[in-house]
Amino acid sequence: MSDSRKPGEVSTKSLTMRLFAxxxxxxxxxxxxxxxxxxxxxxTGFGGRTxxxxxxxxxxxxxxxREIALEFVTTVNQYAPWEFRAELDGMTVHPGGMxxxxxxxxxxxxxxxxxxxxxxxxxxxxAAHFKKLDCFCFSNQEFMPGEEKRMPVxxxxxxxxxxxxxxxxxxxxxxxxxxxxxxxTEMAHPGHETR
Amino acid sequence: xxxxxxxxxxxxxxxxDDHGPVKGWRRWVYATNHKDIGTxxxxxxxxxxxxxxxxxLVIRSELFxxxxxxxxxxxxxxxxxxxxxxxxxxxxxxAFVGLANWMIPMMIxxxxxxxxxxxxWSFWILPxxxxxxxxxxxxPGGAPASGWTMYPPxxxxxxxxxxxxxxxVHLMGISSIMGAINVIVTILNMRAxxxxxxxxxxxxxxxxITAYLLIAxxxxxxxxxxxxxxxxxFGTSFFLAAGGGDPVMFQHIFWFFGHPEVYxxxxxxxxxxxxxxxxxxxxxxxxxxxxxxxxxxxxFLSFIVWAHHMFTTGMPLTGQMFFMFAxxxxxxxxxxxxxxxxxxxxxxxxxxxxxxxxxxxxxxMFTIGGFSGLMLAIAPADIQYHxxxxxxxxxxxxxxxxxxxxxxxxxxxxxxxxxxRYYNESLxxxxxxxxxxxxxxxxxxxxxxxxxxxxxxxxxxxxxxxxFNAMASVGAIGFGLSQLIFAWIxxxxxxxxxGEKASQEVWESPKGLEWTVPSPAPHHTFDTPPRVTGxxxxxxxx
Numbered sequence: 013m014s015d016s017r018k019p020g021e022v023s024t025k026s027l028t029m030r031l032f033a034x035x036x037x038x039x040x041x042x043x044x045x046x047x048x049x050x051x052x053x054x055x056t057g058f059g060g061r062t063x064x065x066x067x068x069x070x071x072x073x074x075x076x077x078r079e080i081a082l083e084f085v086t087t088v089n090q091y092a093p094w095e096f097r098a099e100l101d102g103m104t105v106h107p108g109g110m111x112x113x114x115x116x117x118x119x120x121x122x123x124x125x126x127x128x129x130x131x132x133x134x135x136x137x138x139a140a141h142f143k144k145l146d147c148f149c150f151s152n153q154e155f156m157p158g159e160e161k162r163m164p165v166x167x168x169x170x171x172x173x174x175x176x177x178x179x180x181x182x183x184x185x186x187x188x189x190x191x192x193x194x195x196x197t198e199m200a201h202p203g204h205e206t207r
Numbered sequence: 208x209x210x211x212x213x214x215x216x217x218x219x220x221x222x223x224d225d226h227g228p229v230k231g232w233r234r235w236v237y238a239t240n241h242k243d244i245g246t247x248x249x250x251x252x253x254x255x256x257x258x259x260x261x262x263x264l265v266i267r268s269e270l271f272x273x274x275x276x277x278x279x280x281x282x283x284x285x286x287x288x289x290x291x292x293x294x295x296x297x298x299x300x301x302a303f304v305g306l307a308n309w310m311i312p313m314m315i316x317x318x319x320x321x322x323x324x325x326x327x328w329s330f331w332i333l334p335x336x337x338x339x340x341x342x343x344x345x346x347p348g349g350a351p352a353s354g355w356t357m358y359p360p361x362x363x364x365x366x367x368x369x370x371x372x373x374x375x376v377h378l379m380g381i382s383s384i385m386g387a388i389n390v391i392v393t394i395l396n397m398r399a400x401x402x403x404x405x406x407x408x409x410x411x412x413x414x415x416i417t418a419y420l421l422i423a424x425x426x427x428x429x430x431x432x433x434x435x436x437x438x439x440x441f442g443t444s445f446f447l448a449a450g451g452g453d454p455v456m457f458q459h460i461f462w463f464f465g466h467p468e469v470y471x472x473x474x475x476x477x478x479x480x481x482x483x484x485x486x487x488x489x490x491x492x493x494x495x496x497x498x499x500x501x502x503x504x505x506x507f508l509s510f511i512v513w514a515h516h517m518f519t520t521g522m523p524l525t526g527q528m529f530f531m532f533a534x535x536x537x538x539x540x541x542x543x544x545x546x547x548x549x550x551x552x553x554x555x556x557x558x559x560x561x562x563x564x565x566x567x568x569x570x571x572m573f574t575i576g577g578f579s580g581l582m583l584a585i586a587p588a589d590i591q592y593h594x595x596x597x598x599x600x601x602x603x604x605x606x607x608x609x610x611x612x613x614x615x616x617x618x619x620x621x622x623x624x625x626x627x628r629y630y631n632e633s634l635x636x637x638x639x640x641x642x643x644x645x646x647x648x649x650x651x652x653x654x655x656x657x658x659x660x661x662x663x664x665x666x667x668x669x670x671x672x673x674x675f676n677a678m679a680s681v682g683a684i685g686f687g688l689s690q691l692i693f694a695w696i697x698x699x700x701x702x703x704x705x706g707e708k709a710s711q712e713v714w715e716s717p718k719g720l721e722w723t724v725p726s727p728a729p730h731h732t733f734d735t736p737p738r739v740t741g742x743x744x745x746x747x748x749x
Contacts, residue, residue, distance in 0.1 A: 022395075022396075023396075024321050024322070024392055024396050027391070027392050027395060027396060028321075028322060028388060028392055031387075031388040031391055031392070031422060032388065034422050034423070035384050035388070035422050035425070035426050036426070037426075038422065038423055038424070038425075038426035038427055039426035039427070039429055039430050040430075041426075041427065041430075042426060042427040042428075042429070042430025042431060042460060043430050043434075045427075045456075045459070045460050045463070046434075046445060046456065049453070049456045049459060053453070064451070089448075089449070128449045128450075130448045130449065130451075136521070136523065137523075185448065187448065187449030188449075189449050189450070
């Protein structure tokens with residue numbers, strides 16, 4: 013049977029091992045997609061991905077001839093007991109100028125809480141040009157029971173912003189990081205969070 | 208070396224190979240014989256077909272009228288999710304693996320599969336996997352209800368069933384990968400001496416390609432669900448935005464598996480139909496080699512079209528264009544196959560036995576599903592169709608009168624070889640016609656309600672969709688009952704052993720090595736490899 017091997021044919025054992033190795037390799041490839049996807053998003057601004065660490069190399073030549081409407085959107089993740097809003101609905105900015113906007117969040121529980129804001133920029137073609145120098149989204153925010161906090165974001169819209177973009181939406185989603193930080197039973201059933 | 212079937216028995220002298228199978232439960236639990244394992248796969252998938260089908264009937268009963276009738280929405284969602292998981296991983300895939308086990312060794316002149324003990328494992332893992340999955344129905348929080356696509360963050364809200372869902376998917380993956388490795392090693396190493404790759408029958412070819420797809424993508428699915436598991440229990444944030452992850456990334460990884468998966472379910476069906484249409488047209492398969500290249504092209508393209516499932520996630524325009532055109536490109540090799548089947552029938556001396564009827568039904572209705580697929584591929588239009596009943600209509604047309612009809616055709620075509628008896632032809636034809644009428648009554652109206660805006664995966668709907676939904680529900684119940692005829696035919700033929708005795712050839716001069724062994728096929732076939740030149744001709748030899 014297997015003795016009647018044709019020239020150049022691989023033995024059954026070695027072929028089986030190679031195919032198993034292929035399967036293991038594809039399992040690893042599934043995980044390799046994670047950093048690949050991250051790199052892809054960072055480069056292209058895909059999905060409105062914007063910087064989550066302070067931007068370097070920011071130009072400071074202000075282009076007064078161009079006005080960009082900036083809009084703020086705030087969202088609280090479904091199960092997070094927060095109130096979260098922007099102080100202003102929006103503002104008008106010039107490319108190259110440095111600006112500051114303030115956001116306010118309140119912990120509605122009587123417990124100590126840690127929150128994380130996740131930013132996103134639309135349209136995604138603008139994401140790479142919206143550069144945050146400082147942001148409350150760069151790190152976790154701690155809240156005492158019932159505490160209200162005013163938090164800043166400082167940013168520059170660089171003048172390489174594509175010509176056709178005249179409005180940028182900056183959106184923040186506020187997450188309770190309990191799921192990520194404690195190991196209490198809350199984790200397994202986010203739907204049954206006690207308030 | 209014997210060249211005929213008659214020599215098969217005479218020369219079996221290896222340490223008592225001519226004994227029959229062992230008696231009792233040991234034959235099945237310790238099975239290493241490809242025919243026994245094939246039978247177990249086929250029986251298992253038939254049971255799962257009825258199990259998953261009964262869930263479909265729960266869904267259609269609830270949707271018979273607007274408003275909530277029978278089940279609460281949470282259970283409804285469990286039904287849609289479990290129906291899909293069971294039909295995809297429990298019915299369609301194992302059925303094709305069962306056919307592969309039974310037929311591939313007999314079609315390439317091999318005595319058995321290359322790795323018989325691993326074969327035993329790949330089958331017996333399946334009942335365990337589906338035992339685990341089914342047990343979630345009675346767990347606190349119920350069965351998984353997030354859809355078979357398991358998108359986070361929704362899937363992370365599954366109750367106690369969550370880790371069981373993940374582990375059952377792991378087990379199904381392991382089973383499929385081992386089965387696929389076995390198929391590849393068998394095909395590459397155990398062909399009869401003169402059977403070159405391009406002389407292989409189409410069913411063997413399509414399975415070779417399918418097996419490579421399985422090895423390439425099942426591990427990726429395993430990786431994706433492992434990430435879900437660690438996100439839920441071990442504090443990782445692959446898909447949790449709060450920790451820097453991205454839920455859309457799950458969709459990319461899932462569909463990188465998911466799109467090749469749909470070809471895993473249809474390529475062996477193409478193979479089956481490519482065997483049956485030539486037999487009942489009494490002509491060789493038109494364009495055998497172009498069929499091989501078409502199937503390979505489809506397999507390659509399946510890796511670069513995944514994001515057409517995600518047009519509404521907000522992709523850059525260039526991304527949408529790429530995935531739209533790459534998807535439409537698949538219509539070219541698929542068209543090659545459809546036209547080759549038509550050309551095979553052209554001026555053939557056709558007869559319409561049950562396997563041929565199911566193959567023709569496949570050809571016609573799979574093409575309808577292909578066309579609605581092209582409509583869905585149009586990125587700007589997809590935004591309207593996305594997650595509507597139009598999508599449900601599309602994938603059921605390619606899966607039910609597509610894959611399932613091809614499976615039915617295969618069972619009718621090869622059952623006389625397996626059992627040595629013909630099935631009841633009149634009942635077979637009745638089964639075909641009832642199935643065809645009801646499958647269209649079920650799924651065709653879904654195109655209309657989908658285009659009119661009815662979303663999928665909901666237990667209630669606007670009253671304007673009531674009439675078409677009532678039609679679909681009647682069709683579904685009719686289709687479900689028609690399958691009982693199939694179960695009865697199989698029972699009569701395989702268990703009761705009723706029916707006319709089949710000859711060695713079974714049909715009128717069919718091509719292929721499986722028709723050179725007696726009917727029913729003996730427990731051991733081709734202990735010595737057959738000669739394929741001269742005596743036996745192949746579909747494309749003319």
